[in-house]
Amino acid sequence: MIPFLWTNDDISCGQYDDMARQLDFLTKYDLKGTFFVVPIRGGDRHLTNDPKLVELLKQAMADGHEVHQHSVTHKCIENGTADLRMFDLMGEAVKIDYSQNRFVYERMWQVDALEAHIGWGRAEWIDAFGVPSAGYRPGCGSFCANMYTAVANLGFKWTSSRLVSMTGWRWSAGQYDYPLRLEGPKCPYREGALVEIPILDDVAFKVPREKVEDFADLGWRLWEACVEAKVPYNLVCHPQYLAFNKGTGYAVHEKLLPRVLASGRAQAMTMHVYYQQLQANMWPMARDEDRYPGPNDLPEWHALARRNMVTEA
Ligand SMILES: [Zn+2]
Known part of the structure; x- marks a missing residue:
């Protein structure tokens, strides 16, 4: 068995209807979802300004789904x-903006700035739900080392930032030979x-009608790869792209989910439950040698790395 995290x-x-549709969809498969919700969507689109959505999310949590903080404003x-x-996938304008405004972004990525900003979203969250969320997922798979420090300082227990497979994303950008x-x-x-x-991948993002079968098949091949590697199948999807093109994302999941659930290998669960089972050593963690390099893993040609070598000698 491997964990299956939807x-x-x-x-x-403003997305009550989208949320209600997703919950109805999951009911068909008796599946509990983990929803990462944006607390402050720019302007006055704060979660607390949509009490109907907040109530629906609270009901979802009472029904066994999970809701955690997704970024702050989702920039x-x-x-x-x-x-x-x-x-x-974000477009040329974002690339230019990033290149032109490096000093502004580098200021934003200092620990104090990240703590203030993510903490602003967390305060909005507590206003809405009464308690903070245990998990934090940034938008677009963005992160930096300081983000982890800020998120830990704020009291979150776990994050979900890194991307295991880019295949679905690359296909969504039109690169089908990836x-x-x-x-x-x-x-x-x-x-x-x-x-x-x-995060494993998204196989239901901007799917053209004629590609539904291909994306569902990609989802299945990713499932087989995860079973073979004995790693979690942590699928992500997005309301606007499930509904995209009259529901091509939903169509992918309609083909994929029954197949995964009928495989006899899927242990469906929510993210915080998985986190708790990890804490109880019920599932494997990555080996040290497989981990992403940290800020101290400098290449040997760097002056700081050379200094460490000299100190050790
Ligand atoms: Zn997002």
Whole structure:
């Protein structure tokens, strides 16, 4: 068995109908979802300004779904830099903005700035739900080392930032010859006081009608790769793209989910439950040698790395 985590990003103020549709969809499969919700969507689109949505989310939690904080305003850049391949989905203007405003972004990525900003979203969250969320997922797979420090300082227990497979994303950007490839640590790992639970992929993002079968098949091949590697199947999807093109994203999941659930290998669960089971050593974590390099893993040609070598000698 491997954990099957059905996760969903981007619900925010004004999206009651989208959320209700997703919950109805999951009911068909008796599946509990983990929803990452944006607390402050720019302007006055604060979660607390949509009490109907907040009530629906509270009801969802009471029914066994989970809801955790997704970024703050969902500007991709607010938590650090995304995988550079994601910039192809964000467009040329975002690339230019990033290049032109480096000093502004570098200021935003200092620990005090990240703590203030993510803490602003957390305060909005507590206003809405009465309690903070245990998990934090930044937008667009963005992060930096300081983000982990800020998130830990604020009291979150786990994050979900890194991307294991870019295949679905690359297909969504029109690059259909991009191979199926699992990259980096496929299992969760400890990042300081936090546990990072990487995201597998999204196979239901901007799917053209004639490609529904192909994306569903990609989802299945990713499932087989995860079973073979004994790593969690941590699928993400988005309300606006499930409904895209008269529901091509939903159509992909309608083909994929029954197949995964009927495989006899899927242990469906929510993210915080998985986190608790990781804490109880019920599932493997990434081996140290498979972990992403940290800020201290400098290449040997760097002056600081050379200094360490001299000190050790
Ligand atoms: Zn998002």
